[in-house]
Amino acid sequence: MKLVADKVGYKYYRKNKKVLFELKETVLKPEEGKLTEIVGHSGSGKSTLLNICAGLLTPDTGHLLVGDKDLYSLSDEERSRFRNAHIGIIPQGQSVLKHLTVTENILLPISMYREDTPTNLLNELIENLGLKKLENEKAGGLSGGEMRRVAIARALIGKPEIILADEPTGDLDADNRKLVLTALKNIAGEGKTVLMVTHDREAEEYADKILKMDGGILI
Amino acid sequence: MKNKFKINATDVILFLLSGLFLILLYTAFAPCGPKEDGSFMRCQWAWRANVALAYNLLFLSLVHLIANRPEVKLGLSAGIVGIAITGLLIPEKIIGLCMMDTMRCHTHTKGGVYVFSVLILVTVLADIFLSVIKVKKNN
Amino acid sequence: MKFSTKLAIKNIKGHSARSSALIILAGLLSASVFGGSLIVKSLRNGLHSYEQRLGADIIVASEEAIDSGKYESILLQGVPGYFYMDDSVIEVIEGIDGVESVTPQFFLASASSGCCDTLVQIVGFDPDSDFAIRPWISESYDGNINDGDVIVGCNINIPDSNRYKFYNVDCNVVAKLEKTGTGLDSAVYANMNTIKQMMESSSQIGFGYFEDVEPEHAVSSVLVNVKDGYSVTDVQRNINLGIQGVRAVSSKDMVSNIAGGLGAISNIIGVLVVIIWLLSFTILTVAFGMIVNERVKELAVLRISGASKKMLSRILIIESIILSLIGGLAGNALTALIFFPFSDSLKLSLNLPVLIPDFSYVIVIFATSILTSIVICAITSTVSGYRITGKDTGLIFRDGA
Numbered sequence: 001m002k003l004v005a006d007k008v009g010y011k012y013y014r015k016n017k018k019v020l021f022e023l024k025e026t027v028l029k030p031e032e033g034k035l036t037e038i039v040g041h042s043g044s045g046k047s048t049l050l051n052i053c054a055g056l057l058t059p060d061t062g063h064l065l066v067g068d069k070d071l072y073s074l075s076d077e078e079r080s081r082f083r084n085a086h087i088g089i090i091p092q093g094q095s096v097l098k099h100l101t102v103t104e105n106i107l108l109p110i111s112m113y114r115e116d117t118p119t120n121l122l123n124e125l126i127e128n129l130g131l132k133k134l135e136n137e138k139a140g141g142l143s144g145g146e147m148r149r150v151a152i153a154r155a156l157i158g159k160p161e162i163i164l165a166d167e168p169t170g171d172l173d174a175d176n177r178k179l180v181l182t183a184l185k186n187i188a189g190e191g192k193t194v195l196m197v198t199h200d201r202e203a204e205e206y207a208d209k210i211l212k213m214d215g216g217i218l219i
Numbered sequence: 220m221k222n223k224f225k226i227n228a229t230d231v232i233l234f235l236l237s238g239l240f241l242i243l244l245y246t247a248f249a250p251c252g253p254k255e256d257g258s259f260m261r262c263q264w265a266w267r268a269n270v271a272l273a274y275n276l277l278f279l280s281l282v283h284l285i286a287n288r289p290e291v292k293l294g295l296s297a298g299i300v301g302i303a304i305t306g307l308l309i310p311e312k313i314i315g316l317c318m319m320d321t322m323r324c325h326t327h328t329k330g331g332v333y334v335f336s337v338l339i340l341v342t343v344l345a346d347i348f349l350s351v352i353k354v355k356k357n358n
Numbered sequence: 359m360k361f362s363t364k365l366a367i368k369n370i371k372g373h374s375a376r377s378s379a380l381i382i383l384a385g386l387l388s389a390s391v392f393g394g395s396l397i398v399k400s401l402r403n404g405l406h407s408y409e410q411r412l413g414a415d416i417i418v419a420s421e422e423a424i425d426s427g428k429y430e431s432i433l434l435q436g437v438p439g440y441f442y443m444d445d446s447v448i449e450v451i452e453g454i455d456g457v458e459s460v461t462p463q464f465f466l467a468s469a470s471s472g473c474c475d476t477l478v479q480i481v482g483f484d485p486d487s488d489f490a491i492r493p494w495i496s497e498s499y500d501g502n503i504n505d506g507d508v509i510v511g512c513n514i515n516i517p518d519s520n521r522y523k524f525y526n527v528d529c530n531v532v533a534k535l536e537k538t539g540t541g542l543d544s545a546v547y548a549n550m551n552t553i554k555q556m557m558e559s560s561s562q563i564g565f566g567y568f569e570d571v572e573p574e575h576a577v578s579s580v581l582v583n584v585k586d587g588y589s590v591t592d593v594q595r596n597i598n599l600g601i602q603g604v605r606a607v608s609s610k611d612m613v614s615n616i617a618g619g620l621g622a623i624s625n626i627i628g629v630l631v632v633i634i635w636l637l638s639f640t641i642l643t644v645a646f647g648m649i650v651n652e653r654v655k656e657l658a659v660l661r662i663s664g665a666s667k668k669m670l671s672r673i674l675i676i677e678s679i680i681l682s683l684i685g686g687l688a689g690n691a692l693t694a695l696i697f698f699p700f701s702d703s704l705k706l707s708l709n710l711p712v713l714i715p716d717f718s719y720v721i722v723i724f725a726t727s728i729l730t731s732i733v734i735c736a737i738t739s740t741v742s743g744y745r746i747t748g749k750d751t752g753l754i755f756r757d758g759a
Binding site for chain 2: 695706
Binding site for chain 3: 051054056057058076077079080081083084085089091094095096097098099100104108109111112113154158
């Protein structure tokens, strides 16, 4: 599924209404079947662009086209269902529901709108991401790396065509970093659109295409 | 297998309720004393029976508090249920109270016995429910 | 079960401390409405019942009985008392212009005998002329009240033998009256012949109740009904002016005294309920606000997984409904558990008639108060939820909340 960010722009304001940061009108067309990386310093606008691509941040200007849909012209209900069906998101930091088990966390997108549990895919993800021993544990007791792997499994469980990852290797040790990056590379290899935002130099080795962002402009 | 010693909220509530009940039976819920001629009215015997049961409740709830195995707790809880129900029946059914509903044994003792017996019953039933879940889990 | 409900239940279970605090708050809110309404309604019922049971336009008794409050104590609290005047007043009252009917009543305080007895108010009435007690008795007993028969108020427990002895007179209990919430519930009713037997027996065993009055010609009070078209106040004044040593009081005055006290208590309860409501509402709003802020990341995780704003609101509302339902049920059950067994203590301490409303009314206010608590919790959680769901999820992750 094609993802096209067409001249999307966004401004953050201070409390006194002055502009704090501006993502200049940006065009982004990550390719299907490739792992596209956006690199840049902190505060360069990478996450803002990624959030716009995820349908989580309404741009001030431009359009976001996913397949044949202009995502921001949809209602919140339609956009949410679309995101659930087609976009897998791995957000920054820890993003698990701590009072749910690892399996319950992974199955969140499925249990929202679908009846049947994809048992085979679930087992495969749990196995591949090294979560087998933890599947019935409460997510609150996991380490940072384990939580990140749960977030990846959750992003993939709905078989989305587009994967968006925001700093997926942040605060991970070398082994976990490798595991996560390999997983993303493999997903891209399956013909999916994978867009990753990072400032991890090591991650560049895995990328098919690298874009740089600086001061709100995609270079 | 070594069990970890763990006190549940229901254990503490049961013990506190039983203790408070006993204290109040001697104070706020006590019926009137002996008559001028030194004899006692019927309520005195009902009250004494309830006091005796309250001591039993306190003892069982203390053991319940320090007992570790859910099976033991379950047995103790069953005993507490029996005592609480007996306590509930004493004022009206088993012994009975005095002639007028406006007398102290009706306005204070009976009300107190009802309130605490029901609270203890509810707590112990909740405890039984939780213990059964634990026993099932252990098995 | 739908996802929203399943997740709401898991959220409640997963945060037991937070859930308990909210349950207590919701319980307090519901219990204050339930308890407040129950007390006010019981007092109002008591007043209404008192008004009905007075059963006459004017009550005449000795000055001492009225001025010392003895008469009112009997009616309100059932404190046994006795006071007498000569029955010649009946004829004088009958002769006063505007008087339609009169009936005497006779009050006797029983002596304490037996192991569990206490002093009981015995009320004698004349079945031939009575218009005040008969209608009440007929609600629970339609037979004749023969000599030696007594009817007891609902506060008096009937022994297994069905018999009571008052001043050595063996009495047969033929009926128990409906509750009125007044002192009349603690009295025993008998016809004048039975009362005379008791009087004679009491004199024989040395009770000197009738030192100043001839027992054969003693009455405690006279109830008067006024003819249509005559003013109660005028008739009352004429009795007071025409007969020495007695005091005539209109039922309206007696009721309005009580109504004044009841009004003050209702107001205090009303103010207390409003204060508890405002406090609970404020605390709930702050609590839900804090909780939603604390859960902002959790809600964002749901958003990225595909939850719509509507779904998030639904989860928050279901959570608040479950919590307030549990809190409301527990709070109201506890209130009922304390109120019903102690309602007689309440009556004694307030010195007002208290008559518990019927079961259907209790059920209605039980349900209404829980519903109110649910609505308040749902509104406060929706307001807090709206603040979060109105924000772009991207900003939540950016703000690192």
